[in-house]
Amino acid sequence: MSQNGHAQLLTPPPMSTTMIFGAGDLPSGHWFEMHEHPQHQIAWASRGVLAVQIGVGRWVLPPTRALWIPGGIAHRTGTSHGAAMRGIFVAPEHTPVAFTAPTLLRVGRLLHELFDHLASDDADAANDRPDARRDRGDAGPRRRAEAVVFDLLDPVEVVPVGAPMPTDPRALTVARALVRDPADDRALHQFAATAAASPRTLARLFLAETGMTFGQWRTQIRLAASLPLLAGGLPVTRIAERVGYGTSSAYVAAFHRMVGISPGRYFAR
Template identity: 30%
Template sequence: MKHSQDYPLKARPMIGLEDEYPAGFVDPRHCHEHAQFLYASSGVMSVVTPHTSFVIPPQRAVWLPAGMMHEVSCRGAVSLRTLYIDPAHDTDPGSCRVLEVSDFLKALVLEVVKFPTEYDLEGREGRIAWLLLDEIRQMPNAPYHVPMPSDPRLVRVCQAIIANPADQRDIDAWSVLIGMSRRTFTRAFKQELGMGFALWRQQVRLMEAVSLLAAGRSITSVALDVGYESPSAFTAMFHRAFGEPPSVYVVR
């Protein structure tokens, strides 16, 4: 994966790149000197920062501020469009977020990634770049992330669940595994992550479900693979969380 230091902005608000990555590709932990807008026109990415784990389905994007350490992995083949953006245009420095991508924003991104590195800032290309920045600021956040703890013991638990969302071990089992009492585990988990263990695990399962559905898996197989006992229970929970049924995310 190409990094921003290879592409100086040269007094332009952004530059765009397009690339294709195979299933299983991992770009190890790193950061950029510029803010970064990662958009997968097809395929599903995972992005992990020190504080948050994101899943980015197709037609969504993740904003990473300058200097944010992160690792990117591709669940399947990914068509990636990347914008490196001058940090001066970051309206919320230090904050990562997943964004919805409208058809209009998608069209602008696909146009900008074709621009030469030193595009005409005063002409059509420059006007499109500024408009694209305005559109990014207008996009609503999307709920495809979970917070990550800083306590190494809780990190161990959370990483295991992210790796296998169907893991059914309860608080008692996890507490024994990492050498905590149940009471300490419960208190520390909620204090660090702002939610209880059950809700956090539910969010991980739903994020994994979005990823699998976008990869073409059936609702039934996804429900079982992320730990639900039946497709109906999974569908009900999915609808409550996202406001729409899982069928919306199925690739046909």
């Protein structure tokens, strides 16, 4: 982030400490380009909702959730409606945890406060006090706070949602229509004329180009569309309707089956 808080890709320098924090506001609709860095990153927003894209998987992060991104993993980060982002970079050689894959993390009140504290000038000022610089046989205020952060990292066991887009123009016509309106309940035979392909051809293209049947692909798109609504606190009954499920129980069942936990627990503290 830039000094004035505008969105700017934060590239951490070589690290001599455990954690480096950057802070700034992302405007609505802003996305960083795909990038990677050797440090681990904890992607988190103290306000608003952040999203992280890794491959075909997407994680949606309100303030109650963060994402551990291992060093060397290509990703892009952005927001639909604006967010106060924290860029938290962790030196691999100093970290006592070892999440080897992108991992969703719970952010309770204490971890939230620690992230805000470490991103502020207060943590550095505490380290610069004369009593903090004395050799007291411990790591100093900042390192002790960072150690508590590691103690509080609590993974949420979920499967990321998302699906790749097909590349064939015929299947892509169908895919784009459903991304625009996940509640569109047309079957493949109803897309045949628009896509200039038979239902059998469209089904074959989805399986060949996305690795999923059309039904599986549509479910992933619907669940991905539901995450920002869930993060925003919309009632499950309204979310179900917005993304194409006839009942809230059908949406909850699909979410639990594909993601591993219920929608209510996904973002709960």
